[in-house]
Structures are given as structure tokens and as C-alpha cells.
């Protein structure tokens with residue numbers, strides 16, 4: 001089959017370090033790829049004032065997929081890179097599914113004293129293009145005692161239905177076939193009503209899937225006290241953001257949490273990235289764990305139809321994680337990448 | 347001093363059971379009180395269609411404080427009791443501080459394998475009257491493929507400043523004097539900007555307080571992995587809802603989490619309630635843990651100036667929690683109440 005045409009956005013901070021290891025493992029997996037690097041993030045913003053030029057966005061549309069490290073730096077005002085680069089990519093490329101597995105690999109230390117790998121194995125299907133992330137809102141009389149600032153969550157039948165449908169389909173591929181809607185229907189009644197009705201309606205098309213509902217506050221607690229409640233979760237953009245960081249924490253840390261910003265309709269390339277940020281405090285020191293990026297590469301391979309290669313990468317990570325338990329010294333970013341790549345090539 | 351005039355809303359499910367024990371302990375604390383019970387919640391709604399009649403609300407304004415158990419039942423459509431009773435009380439009585447301590451008592455089992463009591467000792471100051479809870483929003487073309495549903499977060503300089511000021515004052519009373527703003531300023535830029543500027547500005551008035559900022563997703567993770575980061579947290583209504591359930595989970599469970607809906611200006615009575623809900627699944631079985639309600643009574647006593655009685659109740663709970671470790675059998679709701687009341691009296 002033909003080469004994967006891959007756009008790579010290393011970004012800022014540890015982004016460049018972890019992406020290098022992700023690409024190393026991609027190569028080791030034996031799937032041919034051509035990569036083109038794009039310099040986007042804090043450096044470019046400071047040098048040129050640009051976040052995501054239209055021509056770059058248009059070029060990116062031509063790839064099979066995008067691999068992103070992390071963007072963001074304290075020197076950039078909050079929101080600039082997030083809204084104008086990261087979220088713009090997700091929105092423009094219609095990444096309406098933000099897919100985030102939450103899985104405790106054997107051998108991984110979890111802060112939960114009692115949890116076993118079989119207790120934590122879920123997939124969060126986070127909506128990626130609307131809700132509280134839409135950017136709607138404004139401020140009036142800014143800086144005065146009469147200021148008001150608003151943020152609006154925009155939810156459409158179109159947007160909710162497609163992500164809920166994806167979640168049902170995902171649930172059908174899993175042994176437990178359970179789908180939990182997480183929302184706050186008792187307070188956010190308009191949006192909650194739309195989400196709830198959509199799950200009920202599509203549920204009729206998927207009678208084999210058991211559906212459940214959980215308020216976001218209770219769900220956040222159950223991630224810690226009863227993670228085995230969950231199989232597939234579908235939720236909005238903001239709740240999904242919070243839940244997947246809780247998920248990362250209980251499943252062994254942000255260094256292991258992978259994600260895909262997926263356009264299931266394939267009208268534009270999907271984008272894969274670790275859940276973690278650019279971590280400026282440890283950047284350039286070879287301390288970052290590239291595992292989340294490597295697992296994101298596995299998701300990328302799977303999305304592009306290379307299921308076997310994806311499984312090999314995931315297995316290599318699983319084996320590496322077991323070995324880590326008994327390791328005497330911490331490895332550098334590059335060493336972890338080398339070791340996993342060697343297993344994949346294997 | 348004169349009697350405390352207390353309005354009591356036992357509510358639904360386990361609400362009635364835990365409130366009975368809270369009142370038992372209040373009596374044992376030797377602070378004189380006159381209580382008047384109000385029948386509000388699912389039962390009244392089904393019997394009369396009423397949630398919170400205006401005359402009842404007016405009467406409630408006349409008390410020194412309100413003790414609430416829990417309201418809600420699956421037989422009532424989502425949002426009705428929450429919006430028209432619980433949130434209406436919080437809004438009408440201007441409970442702009444929702445005070446929620448997150449504290450791991452010695453002897454209490456936490457799902458976090460490594461956490462010690464000194465690691466988990468914070469207070470979440472959750473805004474109580476605006477933000478995403480304002481109820482603003484709507485739906486159009488409901489039930490059609492063209493439906494849109496919105497929810498609006500309303501944030502005012504007035505509302506944000508008063509709760510942030512309270513949080514700074516609270517931080518000044520604690521040894522660490524640290525205040526962390528939790529928000530999502532990089533995505534919810536308008537509201538985040540108002541919250542961030544308010545903390546910066548008031549910080550000048552409180553130079554002894556160390557301030558910090560944390561995105562809500564990261565904060566949710568740090569509650570699990572590094573709870574010792576936090577002392578006092580200030581945040582909006584929705585983030586506070588989620589964070590305090592995570593807090594409850596890590597500090598030993600929802601059975602221990604107390605809260606106060608506080609009107610610091612004292613223009614109306616404050617209302618104290620356990621963080622947990624009405625738990626219809628275990629209602630009427632004497633299985634509910636009344637400890638959260640009893641700790642809420644301690645907060646009530648403290649709010650009304652009975653600091654010594656409050657401290658006695660809290661100490662009695664702390665002692666009871668240590669004893670629980672070595673208990674052979676689970677006690678009923680009433681037995682726990684009896685035991686704590688005996689310690690307080692004795």
C-alpha cells in the first residue's frame with residue numbers, strides 16, 4: 001500500500017521531544033510514511049505573530065493524518081494558541097470525536113491503592129467541535145465594577161447526534177457494550193435535554209448496547225471509586241476535557257494518556273496528540289515520557305487502517321510498561337523511545 | 347445567648363434520615379435551638395405540584411439558618427427540584443459562597459494508596475449564584491434535526507469579586523495562606539479573563555496570600571496525584587461542583603463531605619447540607635452515613651458564632667472516624683448519630 005502522508009506539528013516545550021520518539025516508533029512499525037514538519041506554536045507566534053495561517057491550514061487538509069506534540073507557553077497570553085491554533089485545527093478539520101482511551105496497563109502504578117487493570121478500561125468519546133468550546137460569549141464594561149463576561153455552550157442536534165452515534169458504534173466493538181452519557185442534565189437543562197434525548201433515540205437503533213446516565217460530578221467521583229462502572233463514555237467537550245484528565249491520573253499519569261481528534265467522516269485528516277501539554281518546566285531535559293505520543297501513533301495507525309501495526313505498537317508499550325516496574329534507573333525520553341521502537345521492530 | 351431559630355428541610359430519600367442525626371448532634375452540643383420543619387422536595391411536588399412556594403421562601407428568610415438533607419427523586423423530571431427548589435434557595439438567599447472543606451481525617455480510608463491526612467486539607471470556595479448555573483439558555487426547533495440548545499455562563503464583576511474576596515479572607519485564616527484560582531482561562535477566555543484579573547487585583551490587598559492558577563483539567567488530576575498543592579481554592583459554580591465531588595472521593599467518600607451555602611453579608615440565612623444526594627437506592631434502610639450532615643451542622647454552628655460547639659462536633663466526628671477503623675460491624679445511620687452525639691455531650 002502507499003505511503004502515509006503525515007503532517008507533523010511538534011509544537012512547544014516537550015512537544016518536539018516526544019514527537020521525535022513517536023516518529024521513531026512509527027518508522028519501526030514498518031508502515032512507510034513521508035512526514036512534513038510544520039513550525040506552529042509559541043516560537044512562530046513570537047517571531048511572526050502568526051498562529052495558523054490560512055495557507056498552512058489548507059496545506060494540512062491534504063495529508064492523511066496529523067501528529068501533534070503540544071502547543072503552549074506561559075509567554076503567550078492564555079487562549080491565543082489554544083483558540084487560534086489547537087482548537088482552530090480541531091474545528092476546521094471537523095474533529096468531532098475526541099477519542100481518549102482510559103486504560104490501566106498491567107505493571108503501571110496507579111494512585112488508586114486498590115485498582116487492577118481490569119477495573120480501568122474505558123474509552124471516553126468527547127465531542128470536539130461545539131459545546132462550551134465554541135468560543136461564543138463576550139464581555140461588556142471590561143475592567144469596571146459593572147463588567148459582565150459570558151460564555152455560551154452551543155449544542156446542535158447535528159453535532160450531538162453524530163458523536164453519540166460514533167459512541168454507540170464504538171460500544172458495539174467492545175465486549176461489554178455499555179455506553180454512559182455524562183452530563184449535568186439537572187442544571188444545564190437545555191443542553192442536557194438534547195443530549196439525553198439523542199442517546200435515548202439512537203439507543204433504539206442499538207438495542208444490544210446497554211445505556212446509562214451519570215451526572216458529571218458523580219462520574220468524576222466514580223472514576224476514582226468505581227472505575228469499573230464505565231466502558232464507553234460520551235460527553236461534551238468541557239466535561240470530556242476534565243474527565244480524561246481524571247482518567248489519566250487514575251490510569252498511571254498524563255505521561256501515558258493518548259488521544260485522537262478524529263473526523264470519522266474522513267472529510268479532513270484526523271489529528272493525534274498526547275493529552276499532556278508542553279510542560280515548559282521540564283522542556284529540553286529529556287525527562288518527558290514519550291509513551292502518550294507513542295500510543296497516539298498507535299491510534300493514528302489504527303485510524304489509517306493499519307490495525308496490525310497499531311496492535312504491535314500497543315503491545316510494545318504494554319511490554320515496556322511491565323519492564324519499567326523493575327527498572328533501577330529512569331530512562332530519558334530518547335531511551336524510552338529507543339526501547340519501544342526496538343520492541344516494535346522486534 | 348438566645349436560641350438558634352433553625353429551618354429544617356429534610357427533603358427526599360436519605361435526606362430525612364441524615365437530618366434526624368444532624369439535629370440529634372446539634373442538641374447534644376448544648377446550643378439551644380428551635381427547629382421548624384418544611385416539607386419540600388419530591389413528595390410535595392407530586393402531591394401539590396409545588397416546589398418552593400413564595401410564602402415558604404419568605405418565611406425561610408426569617409430564620410437564623412437552614413439545615414437541608416437532600417432533594418431529588420428519579421420520578422421527578424431532571425432539573426425541576428434542582429432548579430426550582432435547591433438552586434432557587436441558593437440564589438434567592440444569595441448564597442454566593444458554597445464552602446466545601448476537603449479534608450482527610452485520620453483513620454479514614456482513601457482510595458489513594460499513598461495519601462496521608464496532612465496531604466489532603468483544603469477548602470473549596472465555590473461561587474454559588476452565577477456562572478453556568480445561572481439557568482440562561484434555551485432551545486430552538488426542539489426535537490428536530492435542526493435543534494440548537496444553548497447554556498450560558500453569566501459572570502459579573504460584582505459576583506466574582508465578592509467570592510474571590512471571601513476566598514482571600516479565608517486563606518488569611520489558614521496557616522499556608524495559599525489561594526489557587528481554578529478555571530479554564532485558555533478556552534473560556536471571556537469569563538477566565540474576568541476571574542483572573544479579579545484575583546490579580548484583590549491579591550494586591552492581600553500580599554501575605556500566595557496566589558496560584560490551575561486549569562480545571564489539571565486541577566482535577568492534581569486532586570488525585572498531588573492534593574498537597576492546594577490550600578484554599580476559588581472557582582466557579584460548575585467547576586466547584588465537579589472538584590468537590592473529586593475532593594469527596596479522595597477524602598474518604600461522599601458520606602463525609604459537608605457544605606455550607608453561605609451568605610457572608612448575612613442579608614439572608616445561610617443553608618448547610620451534605621454534598622451527597624438523596625440516594626433513593628438506599629433510602630429507608632438506615633444505611634446512609636449521617637457524618638456529612640453532622641459536619642454540616644458543625645459548619646452551621648461556626649457560622650452562627652458558636653465556634654466552640656462547632657469544634658466539639660468536629661472533634662467528636664474525628665474521634666468516631668478513628669474508632670471506625672477497628673469496628674467489626676457497620677453501624678446504622680441512627681447508631682452513628684447516637685455515638686457522635688454521645689461524644690459531643692460527654
Ligand SMILES: CC(C)[C@H](C(=O)O)[C@@H](O)C(=O)O
Pocket residue numbers: 082086087241275532533563
Ligand atoms: C490545551 C487545551 C485547549 C486542551 C483542551 O482543553 O482541549 C487540552 O486541555 C486537551 O485536553 O487537549
Ligand SMILES: CC(C)[C@H](C(=O)O)[C@@H](O)C(=O)O
Pocket residue numbers: 186187217428432587621
Ligand atoms: C443537585 C445539584 C443541583 C447540586 C449542584 O450541582 O450544585 C449538587 O450536585 C451539589 O453539588 O450540591
